Amino acid sequence: MGTLVLRGTHDTGRDTGSGRPDGDARSVDLARDIADYTSRFTPDGGYLPPSRTERRLVTDGVALLLDGHREQAEQRLAEVDFGIRTLVDSATGRRFAEVYDRVDQAPHPRGWGRVYVDLDHRARWSVQVPHPVADHGTEQLGVRVLRGTPGGVLIVAGAHRKSGEGDASDVAHRRDTVFHAVCAELVRRGFPGVQLHGFADDSAPDHDVVASTGKGSEGRTDGRRLADALRDRGFAVCRAWVRSCPLEGHENVQGRxxxxxDVPFLHVEFARSVRSSDARAAEAAAAVRVVTSRWAAASGVRR
Structure with missing residues (x-):
């Protein structure tokens, strides 16, 4: 299979990819922006399962954005009432495209999630947050990882995992979601990914972190690097490729x-005590960035 190097839609450093000047970008604290977005998520919140066509339209829009065709991406996304806006993260000065659902502010949101794409660097890797709020603090871990490594794509699920009927909104275990469709497109492009989860401290009392490559083994070298980086920062890590661990994520559909x-994938579970401490969360994110920094330095990704 051939390779294609993808460039962010701000590759020139001056244009958003749709002819708009950078001055049209909105300055936000990305961490606060995402916290405000997820603050509405509750177990009894709304969730509307997307149709196959709706999933395809959102994914097509994200794909066009990654290829630098922002205007076409906006047209495609508009067909399903999604949009793109440029954000300048006030903490880092970096620009991100936010792919968002225009129905988010409606009385009955669909819960399809958001995607953030680094506009200042080539897109090369992803960080995935399938259970925001339900896995407390994982959305903020995702922001820390995105901010600290160039070329990232952050995918945040749009509803609490217990919203909707049955497990309809548990995106880590469903293939019929916008979240999965976007992650599958990134896998098709060869983007390695790390998915962030959380567990109650008493679920694995001897460990702070459970690191796994899910169903596959392609990410094992990266998993070792991550586990070593976590250990060096004082975390007790269960390495699922070495021993039996709880919460190994073998049934995770993005990992499958x-x-x-054969694309590297890491499924990482963090204890509540790690996610609830600002200092420990910062150290955990720094360890993850040991791996994402290597992904960012890769020579290219496949198409």
Missing amino acids: IAADE
Whole structure:
């Protein structure tokens, strides 16, 4: 299979990719922006399962954005009432495209999530947050990882995992979601990914972190690097490729599709005590960035 180097839609450093000047970008604290977005998520909140066509339209829009065709991306996304806005993160000065659902502010949001794309660097890797709020603090861990490594794509699920009927909004275990469709597109492009989860401290009392490559083994070298980086920062890590660990993520559907395509995937579970401490969360994110920094330095990704 051939390779294609993808460039962010701000590759020139001056244009958003749709002819708009950078002055049209909105300055925000990205961490606060995402916290405000997820603050509305509750177990009894709204969730509307997307149709196959709706999933395809959102994914097509994200794909066009990654290829630098922002105007076409906006047209495609508008068909399903999504949009793109440029954000300048006030903490880092970096620019991100936010792919968002215009229905988010409606009385009955669909819960399809958001995607953030680094506009100042080539897109190369992803960080995934399938259970925001339900896995407390994982959305903020995702922001820390995105901010600290160039070329990232952050995918945040749009509803609490217990919203909707049954497990309809548990995106880590469903293939019929916008979240999964976008992650599958990134896998198709060869983007390695790290998915962030959380567990109650008493679920694995001897460990702060459970690191796994899910169903596959392609990410094992990266998993070792991550586990070593976590250990060096004082975390007790269960390495799922070495021993039996709880919460190994073997049934995770994003990990399964990555395994099918031989793309590195890491499924990482953090204890509540790690996610609830600002200092420990910062150290955990720094350890994850040891791996994402290597992904960012890769020579290219496949198409």
